[in-house]
Amino acid sequence: MSSSSGSKSSGSRERVLARVRRALADVPRDERPQDVRVERGYLRVHGDRTTEQTVELLAENLADYRALVHRVDAAGLPRLLKRLLAAHGSQSVLVPPGLPPRWLAAADPALVPDREADTAYELDTVDSVVTGCAVAIAETGTLVLDGGPDQGRRRITLVPDHHICVVRVPDQVVGSVPEALERLDPGRPQTWISGPSATSDIELNRVEGVHGPRMLEVILVDDRAEGQAPSMR
Amino acid sequence: MSGTYLGMPAFPKAAQDAVRNETLRGNLRHATHTIRDKRAKAVAELADWDRLRTAGKDIKDRTLRHLDRYLLQLEEAVTAAGGTVHWAADAEEANRIVTYLVKAAGGSDSEQREVVKVKSMATQEIGLNVALEAEGIAAYETDLAELIVQLGEDRPSHILVPAIHRNRGEIRDIFEEKMGSWGRPAPAGLTDNPAELAEAARVHLREKFLRAKVGVSGANFMVAETGTLVVVESEGNGRMCLTLPETLISVVGIEKVVPTWQDLEVFLQTLPRSSTAERMNPYTSMWTGTTDGDGPQTFHLVLLDNGRTDTLADEVGRQALRCIRCSACLNVCPVYERAGGHAYGSVYPGPIGAILSPQLRGTGSEVDASLPYASSLCGACYDVCPVAIDIPEVLVHLRERVVEGGEVTRNGERVTIKPAKGHAVERAAMRAARWALDHPGALRAGQRLASRTRRIHPKRLPGPGRAWSDTRTLPEMPAESFRDWWQRTRGGAQ
Numbered sequence A: 001m002s003s004s005s006g007s008k009s010s011g012s013r014e015r016v017l018a019r020v021r022r023a024l025a026d027v028p029r030d031e032r033p034q035d036v037r038v039e040r041g042y043l044r045v046h047g048d049r050t051t052e053q054t055v056e057l058l059a060e061n062l063a064d065y066r067a068l069v070h071r072v073d074a075a076g077l078p079r080l081l082k083r084l085l086a087a088h089g090s091q092s093v094l095v096p097p098g099l100p101p102r103w104l105a106a107a108d109p110a111l112v113p114d115r116e117a118d119t120a121y122e123l124d125t126v127d128s129v130v131t132g133c134a135v136a137i138a139e140t141g142t143l144v145l146d147g148g149p150d151q152g153r154r155r156i157t158l159v160p161d162h163h164i165c166v167v168r169v170p171d172q173v174v175g176s177v178p179e180a181l182e183r184l185d186p187g188r189p190q191t192w193i194s195g196p197s198a199t200s201d202i203e204l205n206r207v208e209g210v211h212g213p214r215m216l217e218v219i220l221v222d223d224r225a226e227g228q229a230p231s232m233r
Numbered sequence B: 001m002s003g004t005y006l007g008m009p010a011f012p013k014a015a016q017d018a019v020r021n022e023t024l025r026g027n028l029r030h031a032t033h034t035i036r037d038k039r040a041k042a043v044a045e046l047a048d049w050d051r052l053r054t055a056g057k058d059i060k061d062r063t064l065r066h067l068d069r070y071l072l073q074l075e076e077a078v079t080a081a082g083g084t085v086h087w088a089a090d091a092e093e094a095n096r097i098v099t100y101l102v103k104a105a106g107g108s109d110s111e112q113r114e115v116v117k118v119k120s121m122a123t124q125e126i127g128l129n130v131a132l133e134a135e136g137i138a139a140y141e142t143d144l145a146e147l148i149v150q151l152g153e154d155r156p157s158h159i160l161v162p163a164i165h166r167n168r169g170e171i172r173d174i175f176e177e178k179m180g181s182w183g184r185p186a187p188a189g190l191t192d193n194p195a196e197l198a199e200a201a202r203v204h205l206r207e208k209f210l211r212a213k214v215g216v217s218g219a220n221f222m223v224a225e226t227g228t229l230v231v232v233e234s235e236g237n238g239r240m241c242l243t244l245p246e247t248l249i250s251v252v253g254i255e256k257v258v259p260t261w262q263d264l265e266v267f268l269q270t271l272p273r274s275s276t277a278e279r280m281n282p283y284t285s286m287w288t289g290t291t292d293g294d295g296p297q298t299f300h301l302v303l304l305d306n307g308r309t310d311t312l313a314d315e316v317g318r319q320a321l322r323c324i325r326c327s328a329c330l331n332v333c334p335v336y337e338r339a340g341g342h343a344y345g346s347v348y349p350g351p352i353g354a355i356l357s358p359q360l361r362g363t364g365s366e367v368d369a370s371l372p373y374a375s376s377l378c379g380a381c382y383d384v385c386p387v388a389i390d391i392p393e394v395l396v397h398l399r400e401r402v403v404e405g406g407e408v409t410r411n412g413e414r415v416t417i418k419p420a421k422g423h424a425v426e427r428a429a430m431r432a433a434r435w436a437l438d439h440p441g442a443l444r445a446g447q448r449l450a451s452r453t454r455r456i457h458p459k460r461l462p463g464p465g466r467a468w469s470d471t472r473t474l475p476e477m478p479a480e481s482f483r484d485w486w487q488r489t490r491g492g493a494q
């Protein structure tokens, strides 16, 4: 139920609703919402693409928004993660509870579990974070995190300055925004990420990295292929 | 900073002051043209843009025509997900509710009398920061542009880029002078390099984010069927405010509701492309009530009327409530480009401000009465609007209202307003019309932008403009430059 929050607002719910109804006096009493036509003639996805092309488009659009994109097969993933963390000089890395242990088995930095009790100050001392994702959108170059076991709490991909996100291709890749929403559960908290944090507030110059991670790396890991040599981009 | 700038001069006076400020004009021109061109490219990428635009308009119309039902559905869903819903009939009530909630969250600890804020038009509109300050609560703006505005004790001039009127040198000076008195000072030897300025803001704000107990936000969308709120942003300050504090208070206009989760597929495509000209903005946060162990454990939603139901009562004017605050209409407006955002005397500048402010606040003041005249009716705003708000149509409608008076709804009551004829209000309106129409620069740009798809382009203006359009045609494009013309004629004001 709505709350009166200790002020005289208890009557305001009825007052606002009554005003809305009076304002809509011109709407026929028997009109239902579905009687107001919504013309959904727009496209589900823009263009015809093979699965491979969709993954390729994702990589392109991610890179266009200054994410660093890497491609690798499942076997090569631990080695790549080890290398990327070392290249960034990371001493510590946040790990969501459900991240496959194999991924960071070879990595050198101290592994910091994602715990509720940690304060924001503690998170601020961690160098990197590695997560999976829920879905990735090719047309917009977007990664969606929904707090799944391999993604953790929203704040762990926010406070550290370096985020490595692993996308399983092609399973987790969709073409378009409509296709992504279809797959997502509105009940879960979501963060849609398209490139590193940025601002254009100073004379419209794009500057990467204001408050979120200044470095976003995305690994497209091919789960299907057997014996395919890891190819780096 | 108050949302309604009392004592603001009427539009033409403020606009003339702005035109004399060359820095402001230079910044604005550069900014609006840059975004305008980028937006056109981002929109052209989608072959179905017109269909997305139509769907966006339809969804908003469906929502508005059944708003009571969707608000109740939203309230139920948010409550079921662990949130608490409050209703505020006006700005004063919303401020009172938020103040109460902040105090309740902080307990007796006076150090906790502060909030971090993510840029929100609604909280600016109600003047929340000033109200909190009066109660001894510090409200920190965390959007870079809002920070520049707040530190500079300034007013925002653009919906999306509120500090669009400041150049890098001015920003550097503001940071150097003011950061120290708000918290962590700017680093020694700060230059005007944008990357350095952004870094200074990152460091200055981080300590505030990390210790914040209460976050205050608005929302771009609220989904009635699921109770989900959506905040679209770029910098990550939104994520900080939405996920680190223990308590989150979101103040959202009642028109921000959309019926279904699926409806987001339209707006999440049209909003980023229309506003920042990106395929997608860097960060979008979505949350439904509270989530155990992740993010704020207390969530309050304050649903704000503050003139929205009055606007809804006007069958022509209600389309202004479809607005998703993308600011595309500002960037194409020849009058905005020359007059600057401050001339509109409201947190809503540009074409949308010219139709929204007089409806939210009424046309009682000179500035509000003159706003419907702050346009050359070129129609460029309608062409770019992602929810197809026919701004020229509403402007003409409001002009009639100002001049001829008639029945309107104010604070939920039907009242009859007197015609402005012969009053100071009419003279202010006339001056605004003359400014917009007589202004060769503004008009020329307007004519260049005017497009074939425009539905309305009245040859005769109603109201005070009528006498005018009967006796004269619109001025020809002058051979001299706008600046030369201005210096020669002082804008025709004398």
Ligand code: SF4
Residues within 6 Å of the ligand: B274, B322, B323, B324, B325, B326, B327, B328, B329, B330, B352, B381, B384, B385, B386, B387, B388, B389
């Ligand atoms: S009126 Fe239309 S173009 Fe202007 S800000 Fe609102 S949605 Fe955008």
